[in-house]
Amino acid sequence: MPMYRWADLEEVPLNPLITGRVVEVPNAMLARIKAPKGPINMHKHDFDQITHILAGKMRWEIDGEEPRVVGPGDVLLMPAGVVHGGEVLEDAEYLDVFAPGRQDFSWYKQKIAQK
Numbered sequence: 001m002p003m004y005r006w007a008d009l010e011e012v013p014l015n016p017l018i019t020g021r022v023v024e025v026p027n028a029m030l031a032r033i034k035a036p037k038g039p040i041n042m043h044k045h046d047f048d049q050i051t052h053i054l055a056g057k058m059r060w061e062i063d064g065e066e067p068r069v070v071g072p073g074d075v076l077l078m079p080a081g082v083v084h085g086g087e088v089l090e091d092a093e094y095l096d097v098f099a100p101g102r103q104d105f106s107w108y109k110q111k112i113a114q115k
Contacts, residue, residue, distance in 0.1 A: 006032050014105055022105050029101030035088045042085035048099045049078040056092030061085060 009021040011034070020033035042061070053074045060076060061067040062084045069089065070076065078084050
């Protein structure tokens with residue numbers, strides 16, 4: 001069974017706004033992400049997402065609820081199909097669990113296998 005240390009995984013751009021490290025099993029993905037201060041467009045996707053804030057502050061709006069400011073120790077639950085977004089108020093680091101894994105991050109798994 002594979003085991004990884006975050007520090008041993010290469011931190012790479014995951015999209016134009018964020019960098020991170022990713023591990024994946026067939027039905028889920030865990031990403032450790034760093035996001036700079038700035039907006040997060042409202043969006044939705046076809047996978048469930050659980051976000052655990054490790055550092056920084058973010059303002060999140062989930063499916064028309066009142067926006068809330070979240071920080072270290074807070075956990076956000078976003079079921080598939082629910083619109084969410086907001087703003088990174090202070091540079092942030094967080095863990096994202098995606099089930100099933102995000103197809104647009106799956107290329108990272110190939111980088112791990114090559115090491």
